[in-house]
Amino acid sequence: MLQARRYxxxxxxxxxxxxxxxxxxxxxxxxxxxxxxxxxxSRPIPPVIAAIVPQFTSTGGKLLxxxxxxxxxxxxxxxxxxxxxxxxxxxVGERVSLDFKARLFRHIQRLSLSFHDARxxxxxxxxxxxDALSIRHIAVSGVIPFVSSGVLLTGMIWVMATIDWTxxxxxxxxxxxxxxxxxxxRRLVREEWSKVKEMESSAMSVVHEVxxxxxxxKAFGAEDFEQKRFLSHSDRTVRGQLRLALxxxxxxxxxxxxxxxxAAAVLVIGAMHVQRGGLTxxxxxxxxxxxxxxYAPLETIGKTVTQLQSSFASAHRxxxxxxxxxxxxxxxxxxxxxxxAGHLTFQNVSFSYDGARPVLQxxxxxxPPCTRVGLIGGSGSxxxxxxxxxxxxxxxxxxxxxxxxxxxxNYRLRDLRRQFAIVLQEPVLFSTSIAENIAYARxxxxxxxxxxxxxxxxxxxFITKFxxxxxxxxxxxGAELSGGERQRVSIARAFLKRAPxxxxxxxxxxxxANTEALILAAMEDLMRGRTTFIVTHRPSLLRHCDVILxxxxxxxxxxxxxEGVAAxxxx
Numbered sequence: 001m002l003q004a005r006r007y008x009x010x011x012x013x014x015x016x017x018x019x020x021x022x023x024x025x026x027x028x029x030x031x032x033x034x035x036x037x038x039x040x041x042s043r044p045i046p047p048v049i050a051a052i053v054p055q056f057t058s059t060g061g062k063l064l065x066x067x068x069x070x071x072x073x074x075x076x077x078x079x080x081x082x083x084x085x086x087x088x089x090x091x092v093g094e095r096v097s098l099d100f101k102a103r104l105f106r107h108i109q110r111l112s113l114s115f116h117d118a119r120x121x122x123x124x125x126x127x128x129x130x131d132a133l134s135i136r137h138i139a140v141s142g143v144i145p146f147v148s149s150g151v152l153l154t155g156m157i158w159v160m161a162t163i164d165w166t167x168x169x170x171x172x173x174x175x176x177x178x179x180x181x182x183x184x185x186r187r188l189v190r191e192e193w194s195k196v197k198e199m200e201s202s203a204m205s206v207v208h209e210v211x212x213x214x215x216x217x218k219a220f221g222a223e224d225f226e227q228k229r230f231l232s233h234s235d236r237t238v239r240g241q242l243r244l245a246l247x248x249x250x251x252x253x254x255x256x257x258x259x260x261x262x263a264a265a266v267l268v269i270g271a272m273h274v275q276r277g278g279l280t281x282x283x284x285x286x287x288x289x290x291x292x293x294x295y296a297p298l299e300t301i302g303k304t305v306t307q308l309q310s311s312f313a314s315a316h317r318x319x320x321x322x323x324x325x326x327x328x329x330x331x332x333x334x335x336x337x338x339x340x341a342g343h344l345t346f347q348n349v350s351f352s353y354d355g356a357r358p359v360l361q362x363x364x365x366x367x368p369p370c371t372r373v374g375l376i377g378g379s380g381s382x383x384x385x386x387x388x389x390x391x392x393x394x395x396x397x398x399x400x401x402x403x404x405x406x407x408x409x410n411y412r413l414r415d416l417r418r419q420f421a422i423v424l425q426e427p428v429l430f431s432t433s434i435a436e437n438i439a440y441a442r443x444x445x446x447x448x449x450x451x452x453x454x455x456x457x458x459x460x461x462f463i464t465k466f467x468x469x470x471x472x473x474x475x476x477x478g479a480e481l482s483g484g485e486r487q488r489v490s491i492a493r494a495f496l497k498r499a500p501x502x503x504x505x506x507x508x509x510x511x512x513a514n515t516e517a518l519i520l521a522a523m524e525d526l527m528r529g530r531t532t533f534i535v536t537h538r539p540s541l542l543r544h545c546d547v548i549l550x551x552x553x554x555x556x557x558x559x560x561x562x563e564g565v566a567a568x569x570x571x
Contacts, residue, residue, distance in 0.1 A: 006099065007092050011139070014088040019151050020081050024074060029289035031071040037282030038063060093136040101132045104321060112327035113393045114353070122205030127321050131197065134314035160290050163283055164273060167266050171291050174262035178255060185251045186309055189244065193313035196240040203233040266291050328392050330413050337415035341404050342369040342500040342531035344390070349399035351382075351389060359385045360554045363399070367547065369500075372532045374545030381551040383535045387503050390533065391420050421499040421530075423523075425506035427490035429478030434463055435470035437478075437489055441497035449496060456525055457492035458518045459485070484515030491522050502532040508541065516540065 037043035045063070108124050116124075160168040210217055210226045217226055270287055273279040279287070344367045351360040360382045367373050375383045388394050389401060392408055401408045408416060421441070429437050438453055439445045445453075450470065454460040462485055466472040478486040487507060494502065504523065508516045520540060527544065534541055542548060550558035 007095060010088060010092045010095075014085065014092055014140070015147060017081060017084050017088060018147075021078070021085075023155070024078050024081060025155075027070075027074045028078075029286045031067040031074070032289070033282040033286045034067045034070075035064060036285060037280050041280070041282065043280060043282065089140055093140040096139055097133050097136040100135045100318070101128055104128045104132055104318060107322055107324075110326055111324055113388070114327050115324060117353075120205060120208075122208040123201045124321070125208070126197075126201040126204050127318050130200075131314040131318040134311035134318060137311040138308060138315060156290050160287060163287055164270070164279060167270055167273075167287055167291075170269060171262055171266050173265070174258045177258050181251060181254055181258070185247070189247065190309035190313055192240065192244050192247070193310045194316070196237060196244065197313055197317060199233065199237040199240055203230065203237055206230045206233055263288075263291050328395055328413065331409060333410075334412045335406070335410055337403075337411045337419065340419045340500050342419075343367070343402075343404050344501070344531060345402040345405075347400045347402065349389065349396045349401060351385060351394065351397045353394075355397075358397075358554055360389075360396075363551075363556050365547075365549060365556065367531055367533075369531055370529060371547060372527055372534065372545045374542045374548040375533060375535045375551065376537060376542070376548060377551035380553075382554040383551055384505060386551070387505060387533060387535065390501075390503065391417055391422070419499055420501050420503060421494035421497040421526075422503045423487070423490050423494050423505070423507045427478065427486040429474050429481070429486055429489060431474065431476045433468075433471045433473055434466075434489060437474060438470075438492045438496055441493045445496055450492075453492040453496035454489075456495045457488045457522045459488035459492050462488075484519070487515075487519055488522065491519065491526060495522075495526055500530055502527060502530045504532065504534045504536070504541075506535055508536070508538060520544075 034045070038045050105128055108128070157168055157172065160171065206226070206229055210230075217223060267288060270279060270284045274281060274284050346363045346365050349360060349363040350358055352358045363382075363386065365373075375386065377383055385394075389396055390408075392413060395409060403411070403416070403419070430440065434454075435447070435450050438450050442449075447470075451460065454463055454470075463470055463472070472480070474480050474486075474489075478489070481489065491507075507523065508519050516538075523541075524544065534545060536542060548558075549556055
């Protein structure tokens with residue numbers, strides 16, 4: 001409920017309006033009793049009704065009209081109360097769930113890469129989009145109806161007791177049975193719902209993987225295989241849902257049977273009271289109406305407790321995501337970093353992803369400001385991991401990395417990452433316009449600055465050929481652009497950031513010779529005046545480096561000034 005505290009006034013209004021259903025429901029059978037006892041029969045009008053409509057007490061026709069008007073008025077108020085309740089419930093529910101989703105989304109962006117590498121993305125998406133909705137069901141759709149049903153139940157019992165306390169006690173005799181049924185179902189249903197949520201998340205992960213690897217799926221003709229894999233995961237979910245439906249349906253049957261027995265007992269004993277003159281027919285009809293309405297909140301309470309188990313299971317999954325702490329975080333006394341000079345030093349740095357198998361071992365080197373460092377080595381030698389340590393995606397297991405003589409861990413994380421511009425082998429673009437993708441580095445950049453960055457990256461020429469120019473939407477992951485065009489947009493983004501340190505991870509590995517020439521020309525300008533780390537095996541890029549570091553199996557086996565690198569050293 002703490003998640004919903006911002007909307008406590010709206011929730012209070014929702015509760016008050018919901019509680020109005022109690023007096024309105026209690027008024028529903030009054031016109032029927034009035035007609036049966038005082039219009040069709042000869043009983044005097046109840047004093048409360050006489051006080052409300054004294055002008056109708058003289059004749060039967062006017063009294064019948066009063067009963068009809070009262071019935072219409074009560075029904076109208078019931079529907080107006082229902083409309084107001086629905087509007088408040090929708091507003092509060094949507095706002096609370098949106099705030100919770102935003103909180104989860106914000107938190108998950110701050111979790112370390114180790115979390116995302118281990119968990120993948122599909123489960124996190126499911127928790128944000130689906131499990132987060134549980135807060136709405138608990139705070140709004142669950143608790144409020146539960147409270148209002150409890151108040152209505154109390155009101156029903158009190159009114160029935162004033163008419164015939166014996167019938168009230170008999171009607172309530174089913175409550176312990178319903179309580180026992182609810183307690184038993186609650187534990188079992190929550191366990192089943194937890195399993196179903198895991199199954200649904202697993203099925204979503206298959207869809208997510210296939211959509212992200214559609215080219216590979218089609219290239220290998222694996223559509224049928226993936227279809228079977230999806231159905232296999234989904235069938236488990238269906239079986240879990242069927243088990244829940246069977247159990248919840250069985251619970252409803254037992255609840256309905258218990259309520260029917262209680263109602264039958266009240267009807268039999270009430271009829272006996274009428275025969276002995278202890279009740280009028282109108283009072284019996286009124287009691288039976290209340291019995292039906294008395295069992296409605298009892299049934300609602302029981303079903304609400306059972307149905308909330310799905311929300312509790314989802315809420316547990318959502319809050320467990322919030323309980324995850326990032327491995328990389330700011331120290332309490334972290335320093336600000338306006339702009340670095342770019343002097344980077346590795347001091348005996350080692351790193352392991354799992355704490356057992358080392359990926360980097362004892363790496364030490366010094367890169368003064370504006371140095372261009374080339375990183376070469378076989379696949380799995382640790383080149384990309386070294387770059388991840390630079391940007392504090394991970395922290396070293398041993399040793400230190402210094403920026404301008406200060407350990408990276410002593411800087412504020414946000415300030416530190418502002419010092420880096422990154423160009424990856426597979427450029428990451430978002431499904432917005434070209435201008436917005438370039439401005440991702442600096443969202444407050446002016447149009448002239450965006451165009452200048454594109455020109456520096458040799459991207460302006462192809463961008464202006466599109467009918468919408470810089471407003472052209474690039475599609476999901478930049479699918480509307482060629483590989484070279486995506487890379488040049490990525491380089492333009494790096495130009496716009498104006499960071500003192502540049503990271504280039506195989507930036508020309510997937511482009512043709514002509515495009516490579518354009519990219520090399522752009523990168524030559526981009527590297528000027530910046531400390532640069534380049535991962536590549538292409539001699540065309542290594543010629544631009546001042547120092548070349550050769551990594552093998554996580555160790556630095558060679559570090560040399562670039563005075564021409566022999567071809568075998570690049571293998």
